[in-house]
Amino acid sequence: MERISWDQYFMSQSTLLALRSTCERLAVGATIVRDKRVIAGGYNGSPSGSVHCIDEGCKVVDGHCVRTIHAEVNAILQCAKFGVETEGAEMYVTHFPCLNCCKTIIQSGIQKIFYAHDYKNNPYAIELLNEAGVQFEKVELDYLHIDTNTKDKLYFIASLIEKLETNGVDEEEIKELKLKANQLFTFAD
Ligand SMILES: [Zn+2]
Ligand SMILES: [Zn+2]
Numbered sequence: 001m002e003r004i005s006w007d008q009y010f011m012s013q014s015t016l017l018a019l020r021s022t023c024e025r026l027a028v029g030a031t032i033v034r035d036k037r038v039i040a041g042g043y044n045g046s047p048s049g050s051v052h053c054i055d056e057g058c059k060v061v062d063g064h065c066v067r068t069i070h071a072e073v074n075a076i077l078q079c080a081k082f083g084v085e086t087e088g089a090e091m092y093v094t095h096f097p098c099l100n101c102c103k104t105i106i107q108s109g110i111q112k113i114f115y116a117h118d119y120k121n122n123p124y125a126i127e128l129l130n131e132a133g134v135q136f137e138k139v140e141l142d143y144l145h146i147d148t149n150t151k152d153k154l155y156f157i158a159s160l161i162e163k164l165e166t167n168g169v170d171e172e173e174i175k176e177l178k179l180k181a182n183q184l185f186t187f188a189d
Contacts, residue, residue: 006036007114013031013038013041014030015029015094017043021045022068027044029042030043030075030094031093033089033091034085034089039086040082042072042073042074042078044068045069070098070100072104073104088111093114093115096136097113098122098125103128112134113137116140
């Protein structure tokens, strides 16, 4: 069994958190880490006590849903609520943070952002991160490490396709099967 890296572990946690999102427009998860320990996590959702976008529909103003607090801010506010220091911490977030979140992250003292997907990467936000000396790095999730059976499944399907190929199944059909298998086992953006 291959051991999962810290990057993959924390990004997996953010990916799971994103599944708790209550906004239909984009599901984002963020995990704050200090010394390889999770100190807080958040997903994008309504303020406590308010209705959820998934129940009532998004509250859209100027093309943005204004109901939700972004995952990154929720995670930082969790630290504020419980008195946990964010200075020098790192954040793992599923999508590149928006301008407001980048400003909040800078101000919280977080030193590094790991993100899985590019998302409208704001040039001014990047400028601010650089000025503040906050590093950012793309860490894509390697799902093969999460579903420990995935490799076995992939090899099994590959061997089945190979058998079909040697038994004279139509070339076009084989091509389609291979394409389908590739789609199932790769996770592009
Ligand atoms: Zn919404
Ligand atoms: Zn944001």
